[in-house]
Amino acid sequence: MSRQSIVHCRFSARDAVPLDCSRCGARELAVCASLPAEEADSLERYASSQQMPANAVIVRSGQPCRQAYSVTSGMLRLVRTLPDARRQVVGFALPGHFVGLSEAGHYRHSIEAVVESSVCVFDLDDIRDLRKRHPQFEHTLLERACREIDDAHDSMLLLARLSPLERLASFLLRLRQQMRIADADPRLSLPMTRGDIADHLGLTIETVSRSFTRLREQGVIALPDPQHVEILDAKALDQLASALK
Amino acid sequence: MSRQSIVHCRFSARDAVPLDCSRCGARELAVCASLPAEEADSLERYASSQQMPANAVIVRSGQPCRQAYSVTSGMLRLVRTLPDARRQVVGFALPGHFVGLSEAGHYRHSIEAVVESSVCVFDLDDIRDLRKRHPQFEHTLLERACREIDDAHDSMLLLARLSPLERLASFLLRLRQQMRIADADPRLSLPMTRGDIADHLGLTIETVSRSFTRLREQGVIALPDPQHVEILDAKALDQLASALK
């Protein structure tokens, strides 16, 4: 059993702390930015903040949808698991991402912390209320949803038709975008395991590992350690990932 | 070159005919149903109707987004194609579906008619206007977008982790749902080609064909002809598709 699965407990009300939105590092990135200033301040009444350790399970697949989450620090993964343990990491969520909104009554995937993370927790009832009262909020959610659809379509093409090397290259570049890393900065850290990457790219751990090695051997990247990548040949990486441009 | 690619021409204004919403077969299914009655009637000013033959290209990937489409009859396919001809059919759109909304400035996939089809054409400017004026309209779009995200996540799991037989079974059942075919009715028609199915499921034509044959040999389906399926053993089909339930 992997270390990943150690933290099974859900979080109790005790873990919730009052919000201080004015100190929120993700404030401009988050959906909250689409609310008028006075409402954004009163969010502190609606939402609470929760911090959790790496591999904590925030929502379990199949549970009824009650809350949605805005990531403020760390990294989450959205995971669908089949009874026979086949797994698909549908996506990674970084600060500013809003997760947990669905039209199904039950969560279709579990949400887990990749590293120590914190989120703002919203009751879906409150979200519904906010959506009704603030057209701009609903508008922003729709905008984000459209972008998520585009991303999902990218992933579908990647999973259906790209080679392992192309998948990995696309993944690295997409992650850099999500993390808002400047083009000039060659470094990239990978908080997730090879298993998470494999289950995100529809490959096995071994194939992911071999693909990293091939990129290194070809001088496209350096791997100071398994969790850190340095891009040495951005052109070659772009070329490999060109399918998703 | 496939027969599919014969119809290349775009449609001119001549092909557009005035709307008669009161006769629209997709009215209750379409986004229009979320507009107040008086506004829905005046849609006829906003939108025009267009009919096109099988394999017509409605929008070409890469073009700037200017219009969105509500399918009223027939079937469309959304297709991403790579320069080296790798292809991904991101989805099929049936009457009631609304396609063409995106946050990217350019269409990420082409939209093509699978069979002779008709759509209502909306200018995106008008859509923006409608969204602003009618919260319920925006709300409906967000609801649909959320469902599309869930569907896309299903597809990702399918493409990443399911066997060809599981993919085909899931596809058949999903298509029946989209077409609103009653559980009691065992028949299902497949207007799209094996190539479309292959590019939708991330397989080759040959593997799709062999999978159909296997389902037939196992007594799960009958294939009176390549375009018509009869489900003989719904339980077995459900079982195969259970991953996406």
Next chain:
DNA sequence: CGAGGTCTTGAGCTAAATCAAGGTTAGTGG
């Protein structure tokens, strides 16, 4: 310092892709 977890690498296998060929059907032109 030992146990459990992660990552890498090698060897061999297998499922699906590729290559190839034949049958069927639909549309075209003589």
Next chain:
DNA sequence: CCACTAACCTTGATTTAGCTCAAGACCTCG
């Protein structure tokens, strides 16, 4: 009206990319 063509679908033979199985190195934490 029929022959011809082109597309589509199916099936078989062969190849191969990525999976499975196995082993060893490394690292972290108790």
